[in-house]
Amino acid sequence: MSDLKSVVDSQGCRYSLVKRIGEGGQGVVYAVQGGRMAVKVLNSSSATDAKRYERHYHFLRSLDLSGIPIAQPHAVLAPPDIGFVMLLLPDMGAIQRLISPPHGVSSLREWYTESGGLRWRLRVCARSAHALAMLHYKGLCYGDVSPSNIFVPNSPAGSGVCLIDADNLRFESTTTTQRIYTPGYGAPEVVTNCGFASTLSDAYGLAVVAYQTLTLAHPLLGDAVDAGAPEDEEAALSGSRPWVDHPTDRSNSSTKGINRDVVLSKRLREISQRTFVGGLTVPRNRPSAAEWAEVLDRASRNCLSCTKCKASFYRTDKLCPWCGECRPKFVKGSVCVWDPSLGSSNSMGNFVCGSDTKRSVRDDFVLSVGDQLLIDERLGLGLAQGDIARGILALEYSGDKLSFRAIASDVPLEIWTKDKKQTKIKHGSTFECLVKEFPMALHIGDYGKLHRVLCLEAAQ
Numbered sequence: 001m002s003d004l005k006s007v008v009d010s011q012g013c014r015y016s017l018v019k020r021i022g023e024g025g026q027g028v029v030y031a032v033q034g035g036r037m038a039v040k041v042l043n044s045s046s047a048t049d050a051k052r053y054e055r056h057y058h059f060l061r062s063l064d065l066s067g068i069p070i071a072q073p074h075a076v077l078a079p080p081d082i083g084f085v086m087l088l089l090p091d092m093g094a095i096q097r098l099i100s101p102p103h104g105v106s107s108l109r110e111w112y113t114e115s116g117g118l119r120w121r122l123r124v125c126a127r128s129a130h131a132l133a134m135l136h137y138k139g140l141c142y143g144d145v146s147p148s149n150i151f152v153p154n155s156p157a158g159s160g161v162c163l164i165d166a167d168n169l170r171f172e173s174t175t176t177t178q179r180i181y182t183p184g185y186g187a188p189e190v191v192t193n194c195g196f197a198s199t200l201s202d203a204y205g206l207a208v209v210a211y212q213t214l215t216l217a218h219p220l221l222g223d224a225v226d227a228g229a230p231e232d233e234e235a236a237l238s239g240s241r242p243w244v245d246h247p248t249d250r251s252n253s254s255t256k257g258i259n260r261d262v263v264l265s266k267r268l269r270e271i272s273q274r275t276f277v278g279g280l281t282v283p284r285n286r287p288s289a290a291e292w293a294e295v296l297d298r299a300s301r302n303c304l305s306c307t308k309c310k311a312s313f314y315r316t317d318k319l320c321p322w323c324g325e326c327r328p329k330f331v332k333g334s335v336c337v338w339d340p341s342l343g344s345s346n347s348m349g350n351f352v353c354g355s356d357t358k359r360s361v362r363d364d365f366v367l368s369v370g371d372q373l374l375i376d377e378r379l380g381l382g383l384a385q386g387d388i389a390r391g392i393l394a395l396e397y398s399g400d401k402l403s404f405r406a407i408a409s410d411v412p413l414e415i416w417t418k419d420k421k422q423t424k425i426k427h428g429s430t431f432e433c434l435v436k437e438f439p440m441a442l443h444i445g446d447y448g449k450l451h452r453v454l455c456l457e458a459a460q
Contacts, residue, residue: 004030007039009075009085015039022094022148022164026180027083029164035090037074040167041083050082053167057084060166067388068134069127070163089162091154095124096147099212108216108258109322118214118263119312120156122300125210127161128152129293130385132206135169136199136289137386143168143197145205146182147212172199184218185209188239188281200283206292207275214264217257219243219276224252243276245269262321265299265314290385301365301373304330315366328368329460331397331435335363335379338443338453349447362452366459367397380411380444380452392444393425402456404442405430416441 006016015032017039022029027042042053057076065072071086098121105111112118128150135142142163149165152158168180180197181190187204189195211219220236222244235241236252244254264272271287279286287295303312308325318327336359340349351359363379373396377389393413394405406413409427416422417433417440425431433440438458445451 004041004081007041007081007083007085008078010078011075012078013075015085026167031088032085036087037085038071038088038164039077039083039085040165041077041081042167050079053082056170057167060084060169063140063169065135065138069131069161070135070166070169072166084167086164086166088164089151089160091158092151092162093154094148095128095150095152095161095209095213098124098152099147099209099216101216112216112258113309113311113322116156117310117312118314119300119303119305121213121263122296122303124150124152124161125213126293126296126300128163128209129206129289129296131161131163132202132289133293133386134388136172136202137384139171139173141170141172141197141199142166142202143170144180144182144185145202145209146185147209148182150209168197181205184221184237186237187283188237189283192238195283198283199289200279200286203286203289203292204275204279204283206289207272207286210292210296211272211276214268215257215260217244217254219245219272220252222252222254223256226256239281243273243280245272246277247273259321262313265295265302265316267295268299271295293385297378298363298365301363304328304366304368305371307369327460329399329458330369331367331402331438332457332459333365333367334359334361334455335365336361336453336455338447338451340448340450351453359455367395367402369397369399372396375444375454380454382452393442399435401432401434403430403432411444412446414443416443 004017006014008014017030018033019031020028021031027040029038029040031038054076057073060073071088073084074087075085077083098115101108101111132142149163151162151164179190179193185205185208187201190197190201208219220241225232225236225241241252242249244252245260275286302315304315304327305312306320306323306325307328309323311322313321337352338349339352342350354360365373367373374391375393376391377383380392383389391407392411393407396403404425406425406427406429413425414422417437423431435458438456440456442454443451
């Protein structure tokens with residue numbers, strides 16, 4: 001397909017095309033002059049395809065996808081072109097650039113840190129998983145998860161992600177004979193024509209993207225496959241070869257990428273194994289996009305920043321795995337549950353505990369000096385991963401104190417310090433607590449109801 005200069009939508013609006021920003025088997029994505037929109041133009045030119053796609057794009061425009069970071073069709077192209085116009089956030093690019101280092105990079109580890117590092121990779125993967133989970137929550141299937149279809153900020157200072165290619169989006173209950181996937185990211189049942197795109201094939205594609213983004217290695221393309229014939233790669237992507245990190249079968253192991261012990265937390269290893277071992281050819285055994293979102297989010301919240309090399313790493317490492325510097329001091333937060341029914345006549349309740357009589361921890365996080373963390377409704381109230389979550393509270397750690405800024409007006413917030421002093425944080429206000437006053441607890445919700453509590457302590 002030769003590059004187009006402009007296209008017209010069904011309402012007669014003309015769009016000047018600046019450059020190609022993506023290309024796949026179905027068509028080409030162009031940036032529109034002005035930087036706020038993009039256009040996807042399909043390769044097909046048959047009249048039957050044109051009508052079918054036009055109907056589908058109008059269907060996509062009718063969907064309520066508010067709050068979901070996806071480039072929903074803004075307008076449908078007029079003949080002879082087939083495609084649609086979509087809104088596109090500026091200063092974003094495909095997540096592929098976090099997977100494939102530029103030619104000539106001498107140190108993979110240095111490039112990994114300079115291109116955003118571990119924590120940022122975890123965050124953008126978590127946000128991608130959240131976006132898919134929200135679609136799945138509505139009964140929708142994305143259809144073609146790949147590194148070219150997930151856009152992330154060009155700078156780690158940016159926030160948010162965007163799924164840019166919505167033309168395969170459909171209700172999962174809708175039957176289809178199409179098998180659309182990007183080579184290397186299609187679930188085995190789709191690749192082998194034994195099944196169709198589903199929320200679980202979406203979860204598989206997400207898992208491959210996340211694993212590659214974190215490790216810089218494909219989960220099924222080991223050293224033997226790379227050195228073999230094209231049929232070996234086909235067999236691997238069809239699910240006939242073991243995962244490169246399979247715990248017992250090392251026939252397809254990979255020496256590529258970053259040390260897995262450095263970039264994969266214990267839970268990420270577990271969820272990867274469930275996907276690429278138990279769920280490789282049995283879709284129902286795969287973790288969902290929502291579970292991936294929870295695990296990736298939690299991993300990102302448990303990263304520290306090295307004071308020497310500025311790289312990020314898991315708090316479980318006492319030394320920075322990138323440069324060997326000692327782990328810095330940090331604030332550790334545990335998300336526990338407070339039950340008013342557990343209180344005696346002299347108290348207002350107590351923490352829910354496990355069989356070992358210790359507080360049951362539902363989630364956790366850390367803050368190193370200079371870190372900020374938004375406590376949203378998923379973390380603070382326990383909302384499902386598929387829900388659209390708003391912020392409740394913003395935390396910031398300066399080294400000697402922790403500041404709390406209340407965001408939600410309808411969620412009661414009250415701090416209990418170690419000397420039993422209780423302070424309510426009013427909406428829009430900021431409260432500062434000295435680290436020397438730790439440990440402390442922040443109650444999120446009404447005392448008369450079951451609610452979550454952030455238990456905070458200083459650590460090193």
